[in-house]
Amino acid sequence: MPPRAKTSIPWERAEPAPLVLVAGPEDLLGERAIARVTRLAQQADPDTDVTNLNAAAPNGLALAEAASGDLFTTHTVVVVRGVERITDEFLAEALDYAQQPNPDAVVIFRHSGGNRGKKLLDTLRANGAVDVTVPVLKWDSDKDQFVTAEFRSHERLIDQDAVRALVEAIGGDLAELAAACNQLAADTQGRISRAMVDRYYGGKIETTAFKVAEAAVVGDVARALTLARHVLGSGLDPVPLVAALGSTLRTMARVGGAKAAKKNPAQDFGIQQWQEDKAWKQLRGWDGPRLGRAILAVERADAEVKGLGGAGTKTARAYAVERAIVAVASAARG
16 A cells, blocks of 8 residues: 555645645745745755756656756755646656655645646645645635734734734735735834834725725715725726625624524634624624625626626726625615
């Protein structure tokens, strides 16, 4: 029986091995996992060579040949990207290699999602590959933890309200969040405060998509529409606006439903205490049917701003956003 793969581990614990699988859609964390494994391998042997291969394109160098190194190199790292688009030829070669990998080589396979290449993933796991998972950070609490960890890596501390302000200002793109953290860490000193975040990203915070959502769910349609028009006028794509509306309403629904089901929102949905408290305030005056109608209106707008239902022009997509805002605010007012 071949060795079974270990339980999947987060990217921060990725380690060199003859077979390493980095699977999941989050590109930033995937590249960090690859960089960590490569760095650890080169720390163990500074002469370690690194070769990059693309599984989705013809390669002049075969996988087995790349993993064998050369006469002057004892150890080698081979990074195979694009496994989610792997060619049939490369798949057959990779399946053979996974059965009998070179123990002196580290071969990292990067798969960002989808069914293509699944057979190779199963084979790698069955043959003891280090299984590194890099999922998209869906929960706000996960993004907050990411920001906190970024500053910790710079040996800096950040206030919790500053964390939330930064996430709301930048959004959920981890690459942009990481870049913002790097900028703040480089340009400031001491503990990161909300005032520091406001100084660098205050313009974004005042017109963030979540500010639009916050105004809409309390029934302030005039403020919500004014902010939305300002955001759209500055060139922001309407998709994040609708996503913020949906995220806010879903959090309200989860918190409200958790009480009825006697569940803990933090444990069951990854919601932090401040998010729960905020959702309770936003839920005042709402009931289940109106919340459901608001969510359906936002789902319709989400389809329209993504090009479904005929809302393909810039004007039509903006109108879809405004219609959703009015629907949510109207539901909030009952």
